[in-house]
Amino acid sequence: MSHPTDESCIFCKIVAGQLPCFKLLEDETTIAFMDINPVNPGHALAVAKGHWPTVDVIPPDVLADVARTAQRVAKAAIATLKPTGVNLLQANGAGAGQSVPHLHVHILPRRPDDGATLNWTYRPGDRAEIEEISRRLKAALE
Ligand code: AMP
Ligand code: ZN
Numbered sequence: 001m002s003h004p005t006d007e008s009c010i011f012c013k014i015v016a017g018q019l020p021c022f023k024l025l026e027d028e029t030t031i032a033f034m035d036i037n038p039v040n041p042g043h044a045l046a047v048a049k050g051h052w053p054t055v056d057v058i059p060p061d062v063l064a065d066v067a068r069t070a071q072r073v074a075k076a077a078i079a080t081l082k083p084t085g086v087n088l089l090q091a092n093g094a095g096a097g098q099s100v101p102h103l104h105v106h107i108l109p110r111r112p113d114d115g116a117t118l119n120w121t122y123r124p125g126d127r128a129e130i131e132e133i134s135r136r137l138k139a140a141l142e
Helices: 010-015 060-081 127-140
Strands: 023-026 030-034 044-048 085-089 104-110
Touching: 010 030, 010 044, 023 060, 030 060, 044 060, 060 085, 060 104
Parallel strands: none
Antiparallel strands: 023 030, 030 044, 044 104, 085 104
16 A cells, blocks of 8 residues: 655655564554664554654544554553553654654553653643633534
């Protein structure tokens, strides 16, 4: 199946076999491989084969395929590495910490005190503000 590519993109090069990776699985629309700068042991990525940078531009069926691949990898990590938990994480835009503009989901098997800094503590929000933002979002839903 044909998909958009970007010749300067590192993940497009991995998809095309022009750069090496520790591949876990591949299907028609997705690929999963180990992250080369792991936050912790077992850190892997589920990646769309096509070059769509972010969640707002990827076709929904491909996003669903990426989610299915992330689930397969997470199940393998749970069964094999027996982590205390698993985070699935997907960043969109530099402000969210995205460094590779080609859509991917991180699979992060967690360990106590593993130093991954993506969790936060609860702090009750302002209900009026929550409601006002929810109204704006509802009006923009497609
Ligand atoms: P993000 O910051 O969410 O865009 O995540 C990009 C991830 O891709 C980072 O965790 C990098 O360590 C990882 N990464 C970058 N280049 C490679 C590569 N050649 N092979 C595997 N993972 C990579
Ligand atoms: Zn790409």
